Amino acid sequence: MPPVGQGANMALLDGALLGLALAARPDDLPAAVAEYEREMFERTGAAGRQSAHVQEILASPDAGRKMLAFFQPA
Secondary structure (H helix, E strand, O other), rough: OOOOOOOHHHHHHHHHHHHHHHHHHOOOHHHHHHHHHHHHHHHHHHHHHHHHHHHHHHHOOOOOHHHHOOOOOO
């Protein structure tokens, strides 16, 4: 993830959810990991796209104006 605040939060949640998946299937680790990964890729895709968008905004010449627009209601 681009460094805009999403990555660390996702990593903490990933650790908790992976632990739950492994605890639910202690005798089938490959299935537990596969189940976790399916959910993880779906959940983190949107966060990754939003992080990339925010990084793009922050790197633009008019970042201040774009950030204000980002936080305005649609």
